[in-house]
Amino acid sequence: MKAPLENVGEFARVRGRRALASGLVAAALLLVACGGAGDGDKGERARTDTTCDGRIDGTAQVTVWFHAGPSAESTTLRRQVQDFNTSQRQVRVEVVTLPEQRPYNELVLSAAASGDLPDLLDFDGPRLYSYAWSGRIKPIDSCLSDGLREDLLPSIRQQGTYAGRLYGIGTFDSGxxxxxxxxxxxxxxxxxxxxxxxxxxxxxxxxxxxxxxxxxxxxxxxxxxxxxxxxxxxxxxxxxxxxxxxxxxxxxxxxxxxxxxxxxxxxxxxxxxxxxxxxxxxxxxxxxxxxxxxxxxxxxxxxxxxxxxxxxxxxxxxxxxxxxxxxxxxxxxxMGSWQWGLTSGGADGDAVWRFLTYLLKPDQIHRMTEANGAIPATDSAVKLSPEYAEGGAEHLFIEQLRGGVARPRPxxxxxxxxxxxxxxxxxxxxxxxxxxxxxxxxxxxxxxxxxxxxxxxxxxxx
CATH class of the missing domain: 3.40.190.10 (Periplasmic binding protein-like II)
Incomplete structure (x- = not known):
């Protein structure tokens, strides 16, 4: 895993086509130096956004920000990006890891203020509501197939919903x-x-x-x-x-x-x-x-x-x-963990969603949760993890997420x-x-x- 200052430098190189404002660079360096609504499933069914229209015109570049979590988690995501890029030629993904916790969120706010957010952003689930309210991320109901929506754990849908619309989606949950x-x-x-x-x-x-x-x-x-x-x-x-x-x-x-x-x-x-x-x-x-x-x-x-x-x-x-x-x-x-959100004004929604669809495949969710020990986000991926099956050592976590015992933070x-x-x-x-x-x-x-x-x-x- 790269050191935080190296990550900021990588971000500047990757985003050469949309250069960072000097204020963000200064804020990032300062932050690193310092160490530093009751909406149910009925509302989730709304499909009024236009984030995805089902097509990708030409080729697309997608830039991703990822928190610098456990080394196995970060390493796995980078390998997933490499495998995705190798598997097709229409969408090219470039990933940047940045400091976790509060410096990460403050970098996001600084980037939003200067118009330099990436195309795909990950964030701790409860941050979604602030990002959605302020318009930093856009709804993704139009991107999901009915099959994927039904496959998601109810807690993933619940955590990702704000004002009746789905804004975020994770590949894993917590217990x-x-x-x-x-x-x-x-x-x-x-x-x-x-x-x-x-x-x-x-x-x-x-x-x-x-x-x-x-x-x-x-x-x-x-x-x-x-x-x-x-x-x-x-x-x-x-x-x-x-x-x-x-x-x-x-x-x-x-x-x-x-x-x-x-x-x-x-x-x-x-x-x-x-x-x-x-x-x-x-x-x-x-x-x-x-x-x-x-x-x-x-x-x-x-x-x-x-x-x-x-x-x-x-x-x-x-x-x-x-x-x-x-x-x-x-x-x-x-309940709730890190989720993905498509930023407003970013790359074509279908191009970004193409990559997310890859990350949400059962084998890719299993790949990530084997690395970070988290709870798979879909029923189909849960089936690949014996520890969460009936009688498994960690089955209680699935029982709680499915059974309404788990609650999202406000x-x-x-x-x-x-x-x-x-x-x-x-x-x-x-x-x-x-x-x-x-x-x-x-x-x-x-x-x-x-x-x-x-x-x-x-x-x-x-």
Whole structure:
């Protein structure tokens, strides 16, 4: 994988036909130096866009931006690009990898401001709503065949939809749950849930953690607090499900016009108070590193699909994935991962879609998910992965994504402000033991300030 500064240079070379404005180059260098809506399937059926008309005139050049994620993921995409280019001559794809996380998003915003976005952009799923609202990406309903649409996991369609139209599509999704050591739990007389319908209640889970501490595990639960830092997505992705499970919300789910009374409402406060109490009792690994489960200090890990290979390697035959606790309204889990979007004003939509169609082939999805350990985005690709089949070690993730247990993060352009505020509040609550209600009030104030600054992010001028 190339270093970030080399990637910026590569971008400048690849885009010679549409040179970067000097402001973007300066912004990119500065950023790297610093280290730095309730729409259902019915709405998804709308086919009113003209992004794809079914033909490609002549030959086309397509430039792609890709986040510099795990090396295996980046390497796989580059090989897919090479194979696609070799397989046909009508569309030529050039890929550029750029820094992940916040520098990546800021590079996108800078490029959009100067008119230098690539033709195809990948982004963390919840960013889609902001990009769609601002017109940076265009709807793709006209590009999908009915067969592909039906093949996509419902969570992929849901995550990619804004204002009733599909703007994004991913080749993989994510899963969240509790990893447990069955041998330890059985020895302690603790029942192991078989699925979402019999998830542990929050009260039951509190008792389980106390039992495990009595069995000699000082901090039986690892919640990844080492990653709970301001600006990091883990806090919102990982623990918004506890809020939702208790009946709370991060923002008004009907209007998306305020967070007041929702993020700081009684249910949200109750859920986060429960989590804080676990930490206060010392039941939670304090965040020294992210190896508490691997090293046997913790025997339950609240985390995502990406940890399964490591955990299974450390404890062969002794790792099971169970649902997150039920905080009162049923277990809820997270969903959503990196998606692709066609930028406005970019290359011919059919040319870009030709490449995406290639990436969405079952064997190509399998190729990528074998590299990054993520969940295949289509039913046909899932069939190529035994671990997600009935009885497979990671089947719970598919069950949750298909069964409505998984929820997308709020589908609103205000999501960047929401996750920024939540990611600042969560470590204050869990690590600093700040008062829950007052801390959430501060988060609400920040979110509502952003909403006011954008007039509530009106759709189509409404």
């Amino acid at each position: 969240l749950g509790l990893y447990v050591r069955p041998s330890v739990l059985k020895k302690a007389g603790i029942r192991i849930p078989e699925g979402p319908a019999d998830a542990w209640t929050a009260g039951e889970f509190t008792g389980i953690l106390r039992t495990l501490r009595g069995a000699g595990y000082r901090h039986p639960l690892d919640m990844g607090l080492v990653h709970a830092r301001p600006g990091e997505e883990w806090s919102t992705y990982g623990f918004a499900p506890a809020v939702w499970s208790a009946g709370g919300e991060l923002i008004d789910p009907r209007t998306f016009r305020t967070a007041d009374g929702f993020l700081n409402g009684p249910a949200s406060v109750r859920a986060l108070t429960t989590l804080q109490n676990w930490a206060g009792e010392g039941l939670v690994e304090p965040g020294r590193n992210d190896q508490a489960f691997d090293q046997g200090r913790s025997v339950i890990s609240w985390t995502g699909h990406w940890r399964y290979p490591d955990y299974a390697e450390h404890f062969p035959g002794d790792v099971t994935i169970v649902p997150l606790p039920d905080f009162g309204e049923g277990t809820v889990t997270g 589908r609103t352009p205000a999501y960047p402000a929401i996750t920024e505020a939540f990611s600042r509040a969560f470590p204050k609550i869990m690590i600093d033991r700040a008062p829950v209600k007052a801390t959430l009030d501060e988060a609400v104030e920040a979110i509502d300030k952003d909403l006011a600054a954008h007039d509530g992010y009106p759709r189509n001028g409404s």
